[in-house]
Amino acid sequence: MRRREYLVHLISALSDYILSDNPTRMVISLHQEEDGLHLSIMDDNEHSDEEIEKIEKDLNSDKRPELAGYYGAMTGQDLLGNSRLDLLGWQVKHSDVSRIDKGIKIDLWVGGERFQSSRFNIPDKK
Amino acid sequence: MVLFRMDRQHRILLVLILLIIVLLILTGMWIDGPRKVLTGFLDLQLHPARLINDFIEIRGTGAALLNGAIVGLIGLILVLINGVSLSGPTYAAIFTMIGFGLFGKTPLNIAPILFGVFLAGRYVRKKFSQYILIALYGTALGPLVSTLAFEIGLPYPAALMLAAAGGLAVGFLLPSIAVAMLHMHQGYNLYNIGLSCGFLGLFAASVIRAGGHTYSAALQWHSGNPLYLVLLVPVLSLLLIAAGFLEEKGKALRDFVSIQKLPGRLPSDFMEMQSVGGALINSGVIGLLGSVYIFMIGADFSGPIIGGLFTIIGFAAFGTHLRNSWSVLLGVFSSTLLFGMSPSSPGPALAAIFGTTLSPLAGQFGPVIGFIAGFIHLIMVSFTGPWHGAMNLYNNGFAGGLTATLIVAVIQWYNSTKAEL
Numbered sequence: 126m127r128r129r130e131y132l133v134h135l136i137s138a139l140s141d142y143i144l145s146d147n148p149t150r151m152v153i154s155l156h157q158e159e160d161g162l163h164l165s166i167m168d169d170n171e172h173s174d175e176e177i178e179k180i181e182k183d184l185n186s187d188k189r190p191e192l193a194g195y196y197g198a199m200t201g202q203d204l205l206g207n208s209r210l211d212l213l214g215w216q217v218k219h220s221d222v223s224r225i226d227k228g229i230k231i232d233l234w235v236g237g238e239r240f241q242s243s244r245f246n247i248p249d250k251k
Numbered sequence: 252m253v254l255f256r257m258d259r260q261h262r263i264l265l266v267l268i269l270l271i272i273v274l275l276i277l278t279g280m281w282i283d284g285p286r287k288v289l290t291g292f293l294d295l296q297l298h299p300a301r302l303i304n305d306f307i308e309i310r311g312t313g314a315a316l317l318n319g320a321i322v323g324l325i326g327l328i329l330v331l332i333n334g335v336s337l338s339g340p341t342y343a344a345i346f347t348m349i350g351f352g353l354f355g356k357t358p359l360n361i362a363p364i365l366f367g368v369f370l371a372g373r374y375v376r377k378k379f380s381q382y383i384l385i386a387l388y389g390t391a392l393g394p395l396v397s398t399l400a401f402e403i404g405l406p407y408p409a410a411l412m413l414a415a416a417g418g419l420a421v422g423f424l425l426p427s428i429a430v431a432m433l434h435m436h437q438g439y440n441l442y443n444i445g446l447s448c449g450f451l452g453l454f455a456a457s458v459i460r461a462g463g464h465t466y467s468a469a470l471q472w473h474s475g476n477p478l479y480l481v482l483l484v485p486v487l488s489l490l491l492i493a494a495g496f497l498e499e500k501g502k503a504l505r506d507f508v509s510i511q512k513l514p515g516r517l518p519s520d521f522m523e524m525q526s527v528g529g530a531l532i533n534s535g536v537i538g539l540l541g542s543v544y545i546f547m548i549g550a551d552f553s554g555p556i557i558g559g560l561f562t563i564i565g566f567a568a569f570g571t572h573l574r575n576s577w578s579v580l581l582g583v584f585s586s587t588l589l590f591g592m593s594p595s596s597p598g599p600a601l602a603a604i605f606g607t608t609l610s611p612l613a614g615q616f617g618p619v620i621g622f623i624a625g626f627i628h629l630i631m632v633s634f635t636g637p638w639h640g641a642m643n644l645y646n647n648g649f650a651g652g653l654t655a656t657l658i659v660a661v662i663q664w665y666n667s668t669k670a671e672l
Contacts, residue, residue, distance in 0.1 A: 190381045
């Protein structure tokens with residue numbers, strides 16, 4: 126899939142999830158390099174600890190190439206039914222969910238084989 | 252090497268699947284004796300395979316079980332050597348391959364399709380592991396290969412080359428079609444490759460007809476219910492339930508209950524979403540209840556019926572459970588009676604089992620939608636077979652995909668229009 130199309134699907138999938146709660150504000154930020162990108166999305170809705178934990182789990186699930194290569198094509202395009210962040214989780218290098226002022230921030234790092242994490246500020250989990 | 256990199260869960264599934272494959276082979280040898288089984292197995296490779304060719308009726312239970320076991324083993328080997336995890340989707344794929352090895356798939360007719368999908372991956376620089384599910388399920392068009400090789404009347408060298416080319420071609424096209432078809436029903440038809448193979452089969456059957464070939468109807472169906480055929484799936488189901496409890500004990504039962512709350516829409520890996528133990532119990536329960544249904548309506552435990560039960564056992568780890576399937580089954584049953592068909596005749600009996608491809612509709616939108624889906628499904632599947640020359644083994648997946656697309660389109664229109672108001 127071309128990068129532009131892929132980005133559109135990623136943004137669509139994340140936006141669909143955030144918008145399902147009808148936020149007052151939603152901010153999307155993108156940083157692209159040749160071998161990868163960092164996508165960030167923020168909202169101003171209340172989210173419980175359980176929900177944040179579930180988002181983290183879905184977005185950091187084990188990589189499943191057999192699912193990503195086939196069902197991953199539905200990312201951002203399946204708008205009937207509940208949003209499914211696990212479709213994203215199989216395809217991203219890393220993700221992070223954190224509380225901000227009034228809502229949450231979801232960070233996604235996506236890249237190919239030559240992805241260099243040092244070019245992006247992936248948190249160092251010690 | 253792959254074995255040592257596996258975690259405990261995957262090793263348990265590997266041992267379980269291998270045990271089932273070996274038990275099927277041994278059961279076949281015990282029923283019919285090694286000589287008859289082996290000669291029958293070889294004969295099956297050269298036999299037409301379109302719907303409905305019941306391999307149990309054609310060459311006996313033993314040969315059919317050996318064929319099914321080897322087809323399933325091929326799937327398992329491909330999963331392992333490509334480093335793909337054993338979990339819901341691959342468990343479902345292997346059980347489906349075993350099941351359809353009783354009435355259509357053979358090692359010979361699936362090989363060109365598998366290679367075709369492999370070539371498609373190479374062409375777009377994707378690893379085979381990313382397309383493996385498409386490849387394994389795509390073997391539903393194995394009868395196309397057998398038809399070209401053994402039915403259209405060409406001399407053997409040309410027929411075999413044409414068969415190989417046909418299998419390669421459909422395998423090559425499958426990844427693109429499979430993704431396109433997913434968008435149509437948005438994951439509400441579990442047997443998406445059935446829809447994809449049906450779509451491709453439309454074109455293939457038309458080309459073959461244009462070449463002058465006339466399809467003759469095929470119905471080879473094993474009747475009579477020897478005890479070993481009646482008990483095959485229930486015994487397997489109990490084994491799966493026992494394995495589920497052994498794996499996770501009391502937690503497995505709680506996970507089984509939690510699975511019932513999931514919609515089941517593609518891709519729902521119950522083994523990952525809950526646990527292996529819970530999914531195995533769900534598998535066993537679905538297998539038992541499916542067997543009870545077949546027994547109660549007085550249908551035959553034929554190759555296709557047993558194959559169907561194997562399939563729903565597999566998909567009980569990847570989308571199907573009690574709560575999302577009962578209304579679909581009721582819809583199929585009601586439709587059968589309303590249109591004056593017998594529930595125990597081949598078409599309706601298979602539709603009842605395979606109609607569970609529409610379980611996600613019930614899981615997401617409720618039992619009324621599930622009932623409607625099952626009702627429509629029975630009507631559609633009664634007519635879609637000839638469209639693809641009966642070369643698509645997943646005819647119920649094809650009809651189910653069309654039904655799901657219709658229902659999804661209506662619901663989506665209603666939801667978006669209502670929002671505007």
